[in-house]
Amino acid sequence: MKTIKIAGVPEHFNLPWHLCIENGEFQDAGIDLQWTDVPEGTGKMCKMLRDGETDIAVILTEGIVKDIVAGNPSKIVQIYVQSPLIWGIHVAAKSKYKTLSDLENTKVAISRLGSGSQLMAYVNADNQGWKTGNLQFEIVNTIDGAVEALTNGTADYFMWERFMTKPLVDKGIFRRIADCPTPWPCFVIAVRNEILEKEPQIIAKILEIINQTTEDFKEIPSIDRTLSEKYHQKTEDIQEWLSLTEWSQKPLDEKMLNKIQNQLLELSIIDKKGTFTEIVKS
Template identity: 65%
Template sequence: MKTIKIIGVPEHFNLPWHLAMEDNAFEDRGIQLEWTDIPEGTGKMTQMLQNGEADMGVILTEGIIKSISQGNSSKIVQEYISSPLLWGIHVDAASDRETIASLKNDKVAISRMGSGSHLMAYINAQNQRWNTENLEFEIVNNLDGAVENLTNGSGAYFMWEHFTTKPLVDNGTFKRVGDCPTPWPCFVIAASNSFIKESEGLLKHVLEVINTYTAEFKQIPSIDRTLSNRYEQKLEDIQEWLSKTNWGQEQLSETMVNEIQSRLHDLNLIEEVKDASAFLWK
């Protein structure tokens, strides 16, 4: 039995992995898949892949592209979520700010540099035609840190996945002033180059298993109720999220890699646009 260490966020997107593990679908292929939840998100996960603390990661597309561009010895092995991620833009519930425009001069709470909450703050600012050079950040590590930061009067705003934060909006912790969808498929599966080199056959087995589960995921009877119960979300919110979310089973296209690089380069978040082969496992 070969052990493979995989990391991802503790969110509803990743339920197919857990169902496959509960069914021993990886063990049937001789693989002991060790899943670790990383609540700090993509910035932490890119670091773990780089440091050899994980073999694979289910990770935000823009975050791993930025990290590989800056020298992370990993590759994208395929898409995971082929639809956009809807980033909710939040302030403290007691704030008098009601619109995205009202946040123009405010600091941004982010989990860490290089995270989705960091990179998407630039995308949102660019969408709003703000000067992105004026963005200032407060590092809060994770969602719990953001709650502490915003409710203690920081005056910052915080971007996080819309449905994950919905309970905090419903219970009066956060106010959502708007949303910002990613302009690309939001999650990919990445693997370290050393793992790919040593275990390419096992990697193919992992992808075959997870693709079988994601291809049929929405057809699982009462999957909406299962998600609602496991992730403590309202059933109607899960149903809306499912209607907007598609799982992918193919490699990310070179065209999309170049589009994302171009956007990050325009924002001075990467130094150059590299050949797509630097990012994609073939």
């Protein structure tokens, strides 16, 4: 039995992994796949890959591209979710801010530096024609930290996946004032180079198993109810989310990587572009 450590956010996108683990599919292939939930998100997972605390991360595309360019010894092995991530832009329910334009030059809550919540704040500011150099950040670590920061006014808005944040909107804690979809496929699977070199067959088998599940994921009987119960969402919200979400079983191609890097470079999130072979396992 080969032990492989994997990390991902505790969100509905990752239910296919949990189903494969619970059904013993990795175990049947001689793989002890040990999952770690990382509510802090991309910035924390990049650090875990660097420190060898995880072998694989199911991670936001823009975050891992940025970190590999900055020296993270890992590669993207494939796209995991092809569709964009829809980031909701949230303020406290009682906030004075009513429209997106009201948020220019205010403070944004982010989970940590290098996180998707920070990178997408740059993308959103650029979309709105704001000066990205004027962005101010408050590090809040988790969604609970964001609730605290927005409620007590240490930050003004928070960007997070729209559907996972919807229960806070329904409870009257947050108000969503806009959406900002990623201009690229949202999640990829990244693996440490050391593991790619030592265990290529194991990694190929893991991808084969997860790809079989994601291919048929939407056809699983009552999957909307399962997701709704597990992630404390309304069934109609889950149904909308499922209709918008497309998993992928394909590699990241050079054209898409160029698009991502060009935008990150334009926003000064990276100061140089990496080559295709440095970033993607071909």
